[in-house]
Every structure is written in structure tokens, then in C-alpha cells.
Amino acid sequence: MQQQKEHQCDVLIIGSGAAGLSLALQLADQLRVIVLSKGPLREGSTLYAQGGIAAVFDENDSIDSHVSDTLIAGAGLCDEAAVQFTAEHAKTAMEWLIAQGVPFDQYRDEDGVLKYHLTREGGHSHRRILHAADATGRAVQITLVDQVKSHPNIRLLENYNAVDLITAEKLGLPGQHCHGAYVWNRNSEQVEVIAARFVALATGGASKVYLYTSNPDVASGDGIAMAWRAGCRVANMEFNQFHPTSLYHPEAQNYLITEAMRGEGAYLQRPDGSRFMPDFDERAELAPRDIVARAIDFEMKRLGVACVYLNISHKPKDFIIEHFPTIYAKCLSVGIDITKQPIPVVPAAHYTCGGVMTNLNGQTDIANLYAIGEVAYTGLHGANRMASNSLLECVVFAQSAARHILANLTANTALVKLPQWDESRVSNSDEEVVITHNWHELRLFMWDFVGIVRTTKRLERALHRVELLQREIEEYYRHFRVSNNLLELRNLTMVAELIIRCAMERKESRGLHYTLDYPELDPLPTPTVLTPPVRS
Known part of the structure; x- marks a missing residue:
């Protein structure tokens, strides 16, 4: 039987999106870090996030306003402490991203002062969305990947699936601690074991559980399922956000049309060209996503149509191409010129608002096990996530978890010798x-x-x-x-x-x-x- 590989580190981070890579970079100057990536390092939901990240940068805006908007969007179920914590740390988190080299869009005001271009999205009362054109997630992911690749204390294991967490209970040891994980090397098709003083789940959401989703293939709820099997509580899993506007075309499945397009004046219409959102909410296209998605679903079922349409063609062509170059190019590649015609759209499963329960440090019910990003339930999103709070949560709670880990480097986080994976009683499948x-x-x-x-x-x-x-x-x-x-x-x-x-x-x-x-x-x-x- 082939000898299984064993790895050791101070911190094992399962997931390589904005949350996982931000945490790795916050820890690596002092600790040895392994980052586990299910596919290629750049692949994941962060890469496909278009709109931007919410933070108060405008002098006419305020943290209280950001908090209020988030609480309203969360429909009475947000944890106010989590919302306040996130909004208060938003600017610092964005300044950290800027320091890493994320190229958020800028402009010069009438006095020649260079400022960040802020857009507005559904549920926000002010322009507070930092963005990199219409491909913010890509800019964040590429920047962070470049940084982790150059750090000597970060080891990257690409094309690895996490199988299960290894807890004290599984080892017959006292207490509730996490000591590492079994992982499956997709290249060798062998299970390996990683011993770690701390483990952080940053595996994203679970929207792949639905037939139609905007998420990439890796979004299969791995962290939530592993944490549940290990003994962690989960919360609010009924609140799965359906993005209202996913491109409806056989050659472009899973492609999102960003919320920011509606923020810049695009409107939804029936096949006959008539608008319908004003019939459902006074905020029309800028209503929170649950209202917009339900309105689209209602109209599609009422009319018996396969899709509705999002129209921004009334805006100047140069404006459209400058603000939405990625969407313009993608739609054009399937024969849709968004400067001249509306975009066929349908709702698609997009974001998991619930997840593994954590506190404001990212701690779960199991000692030394953290959860950050979409895999976690912090209380920030409540019954509905407000646009552009997701990437924000990733960075804010990565920083919070990093502070907590670094403050708790004590003797009780020593490495434990872990047993190898037992596959002596299994065979290769022919089914x-x-x-x-x-x-x-x-x-x-x-x-x-x-x-x-x-x-x-x-x-x-x-x-x-x-x-x-x-x-x-x-x-x-x-x-x-x-x-x-x-x-x-x-x-x-x-x-x-x-x-x-x-x-x-x-x-x-x-x-x-x-x-x-x-x-x-x-x-x-x-x-x-x-x-x-x-x-x-």
C-alpha cells in the first residue's frame, strides 16, 4: 500500500478566495500557513464577483447609514453587533486591499483631487461601492494570488478537496478541538493528512445545490457540511439568495449581470418592453435582491415566459462600455449588443446567507476551528444580504480571525500526531x-x-x-x-x-x-x- 503523505503547519486554511487568501496574508509573517485550493488558485466565487465592495469613503456618507441600510436589507434578522462591527472596520479593510495593490477605479474631482469612484447598488442609500470596473472580484483575487505566491511562509496546495475535519472526539481525546483535516489530492487521487494548530474554513457557499446558479463548480457547501459533521451549529440556511439577473443564454450559463448595472440606471422589462418593478416596490430596480428576484419569478410564471429583460441601452454607448466592459464583451460574444438591445435574464442561486455559526472573531463551536466568508454565519446578512457586503465580510472577518489567532498562540495549540486515512476496506467504483x-x-x-x-x-x-x-x-x-x-x-x-x-x-x-x-x-x-x- 502506498505511504500516505503527511503535512504539518501552524494554520490550515481550506479555501482560496478573498477570505482565505486575506487570512493567509495576515498570518504568514509569523506563522507557517497551508492554503488548500479545490481547483486552480484563482478559481472560486471571488473571481466572478462583479459589482464591488461597500465601505464609507464619501464625506456625505456615514457608518450609521451603512449600518441602517444593512439592517433594512436583512429584514429584521441581522445581528446588530455584527453589522456595526463590519461597517466600522470596512474602510480599514479596504485600505488593506488597496495596500496589497487592488486597483479600484479612481477619478479626479473638479479641484484635481484623486478620489475613488463610488457606485450605488440595491439597498444602499449612498454611493459607497468601491469597484474595479465591473470585475472587482477578479481584481481582488488576482492581486491576492500574486501576493500569496510570493510569500515564503505560505504553501499552496492546488487541486485538493478537503474530506473531513479531524477533531479531538474522532481521536478519542478530551475536549472539543480541531487538529487538522483529511484532504484528497486530485492529482494523485490519494487521501493525505494535514496536522495544524489552527484550521480555518473559507470554502464559500453552497449554491451548487440548485439547478441554476451563478456560482462556479466549486461552490458545493463543503465547509458547512464538514463543520456540521464535526459538531458545529449552523444557522439561517433557509436564506439562499437568488441573484435577480443571470444571463439567460445557452452559451453563457452561470454568468451574472451585476447589480451595479441597475444602480447606473438599467431597468427590467417584460417581453413587450413594459417595466414591472415599480408595480412591486417604490424603489423599483433598486429594491433589495429578494424583492427583485421574486418579482421576476412572479412575472415569468404569470406570463409563461422563459426570461425577462434588463435594459441599459438608453444610456450613452461610451458610458456603457466604460462602466461595464466585461459584460459588454461577454454579451457581444453571444450576439447581444447591450448598447442597442436588452439583456435576457433569469434569477439564479447566488449566495448562502446562513452557514457555520461564529462569533466576531470567526470562532466556531470547536476550539481552534474558524470559519470566515460565505461559509460562516456571522449575523451580518440576516434574512437577505445587501449588495457588496459579501467581499467586505471576507476581508473584515479574515482580519478579525487573524488577530484572534495571533493573540492565542499558546501551548494548548500544539500539533497532534494524526492517524492516516483508512481505505483498507474500500475498492474502486464501477458504478x-x-x-x-x-x-x-x-x-x-x-x-x-x-x-x-x-x-x-x-x-x-x-x-x-x-x-x-x-x-x-x-x-x-x-x-x-x-x-x-x-x-x-x-x-x-x-x-x-x-x-x-x-x-x-x-x-x-x-x-x-x-x-x-x-x-x-x-x-x-x-x-x-x-x-x-x-x-x-
Whole structure:
């Protein structure tokens, strides 16, 4: 049997987006860091984030206003302390990104003073969105990747899947500590073990659980599922944000049309050219995403049409190309000239507002295990995430977690000798079709039964189906060697169950969770918290 590889580090960071790379750079001057990337280092949700990052840079804006806008968008379920903390640390976080070299757009005012160009997006009362044209996430990701690649204390493991966390409980040791993780090397197709004094989950969200999503393939809820299996609580998984405007074209699936386009005057229209958002909300196209997505879903179902349209062609051509060069080029590549014609759009699963419960330091229920970014539930987003608060959360909480880790380098974080992965009783699979079939079934029934509009009956059907799938997959997992598709499907079915159970517990319609059986608001709403069952 081939000897398995063993790795050691001070901090293992699982995930290589804005949260994971920011944390690595904050720690690496003092600690040895391993960053695990499921695919190529640049790939992930950060790369595809278009709009920008919210922070108060305008003298006419204020932190209180940013807090107020976020609380309103969160529909009564935000944790006010988390919102205040994030808004207060936003400018410092952005200044750190600027120092790393992120090229946010700038201009000179009438006095010749160089300032950052700020745009406005849905839910914001002021222009406070820093951006790099319409490809902010790409600028952030490329900049951070360049920085981590040049740091001698950061080791990058690309094309690795995390399999499971290794806790004191699994090792038969006292206490609740995380001591490392089993990881699957996609190149050698071998499971390896990484021992670490601290582990941070920065794996992003779980929107791949849905049939239509704006997210890249790696967004399969791995961190949430691993943390749940390890014994961490999760919260608010019923609040999955559907981005209102994903490009509807067979040659350009998963392509987002940024919120910033509506911020700059684009409007939604029916196939006959008439506008409809003013009929749903006085803020029209600048209403929060849940309202816009539900309005589009309603119009599509009412009219029996495959999509609606987003029109910015009334703006000058030069303005459109300057502000949205990436979208202009992408649409043109599939025969759509956005300077002359509207863009066909549909909603798509976009952001997981719930996740692994943490405090303001990014700490989970398990000692030495942190969660930052979309994988975490900090309380910032409540029942609906406001535009451009997501990348902000990544950097703010990466800095917070880094401060906490560096302040807690004590003897109880010593490395522990970890056992190797046991695959003595498994074989190679000759039934890959089982995974493919279950994969498609899961994403289809999640879209149909646990999508933008829900009912109790749909949720009950979904739960019944996901429990059947889980039994099949666990049986498969016990008998065959792991693979990328098996690991992702195992995690997605776990996350699907968490989403469904949270949705069934919420007996109201609020934010991103809308059910026909409980259309009214609960006057005393609380977060939906799930606690893992006690293992005997």
C-alpha cells in the first residue's frame, strides 16, 4: 500500500478566495500557513464577483447609514453587533486591499483631487461601492494570488478537496478541538493528512445545490457540511439568495449581470418592453435582491415566459462600455449588443446567507476551528444580504480571525500526531452512474421544491427525497474510494438537508424565505439555529 503523505503547519486554511487568501496574508509573517485550493488558485466565487465592495469613503456618507441600510436589507434578522462591527472596520479593510495593490477605479474631482469612484447598488442609500470596473472580484483575487505566491511562509496546495475535519472526539481525546483535516489530492487521487494548530474554513457557499446558479463548480457547501459533521451549529440556511439577473443564454450559463448595472440606471422589462418593478416596490430596480428576484419569478410564471429583460441601452454607448466592459464583451460574444438591445435574464442561486455559526472573531463551536466568508454565519446578512457586503465580510472577518489567532498562540495549540486515512476496506467504483443520477436529481428537486417560492408540502417532499439520497450516498461512500464528485455530492446532500430543515422551522415569509403557507411576518423573529445530534 502506498505511504500516505503527511503535512504539518501552524494554520490550515481550506479555501482560496478573498477570505482565505486575506487570512493567509495576515498570518504568514509569523506563522507557517497551508492554503488548500479545490481547483486552480484563482478559481472560486471571488473571481466572478462583479459589482464591488461597500465601505464609507464619501464625506456625505456615514457608518450609521451603512449600518441602517444593512439592517433594512436583512429584514429584521441581522445581528446588530455584527453589522456595526463590519461597517466600522470596512474602510480599514479596504485600505488593506488597496495596500496589497487592488486597483479600484479612481477619478479626479473638479479641484484635481484623486478620489475613488463610488457606485450605488440595491439597498444602499449612498454611493459607497468601491469597484474595479465591473470585475472587482477578479481584481481582488488576482492581486491576492500574486501576493500569496510570493510569500515564503505560505504553501499552496492546488487541486485538493478537503474530506473531513479531524477533531479531538474522532481521536478519542478530551475536549472539543480541531487538529487538522483529511484532504484528497486530485492529482494523485490519494487521501493525505494535514496536522495544524489552527484550521480555518473559507470554502464559500453552497449554491451548487440548485439547478441554476451563478456560482462556479466549486461552490458545493463543503465547509458547512464538514463543520456540521464535526459538531458545529449552523444557522439561517433557509436564506439562499437568488441573484435577480443571470444571463439567460445557452452559451453563457452561470454568468451574472451585476447589480451595479441597475444602480447606473438599467431597468427590467417584460417581453413587450413594459417595466414591472415599480408595480412591486417604490424603489423599483433598486429594491433589495429578494424583492427583485421574486418579482421576476412572479412575472415569468404569470406570463409563461422563459426570461425577462434588463435594459441599459438608453444610456450613452461610451458610458456603457466604460462602466461595464466585461459584460459588454461577454454579451457581444453571444450576439447581444447591450448598447442597442436588452439583456435576457433569469434569477439564479447566488449566495448562502446562513452557514457555520461564529462569533466576531470567526470562532466556531470547536476550539481552534474558524470559519470566515460565505461559509460562516456571522449575523451580518440576516434574512437577505445587501449588495457588496459579501467581499467586505471576507476581508473584515479574515482580519478579525487573524488577530484572534495571533493573540492565542499558546501551548494548548500544539500539533497532534494524526492517524492516516483508512481505505483498507474500500475498492474502486464501477458504478459512477449512481453519482451522476443522484447529482441531477438533487439539484432539480431543490430548484423545484426549495427555490424562490416554497410551500410546506414541497419542503416535505424535498426532505423525503434528500433522506433517501443520503442513505444511498453513505452506502456508496463506505464501499468505494473517494472522488471529487462523490465528496461534493456527499456534502451537497448534507447542506440540502440543512436548508430544508431550516426552511421547515421558519413559519413566516421573510427576506429570502417566502412560503405560500405562511405569507405573513412573525412579529418576534429569531435566527434559525440547528444543533448537530449528539453522537453516542
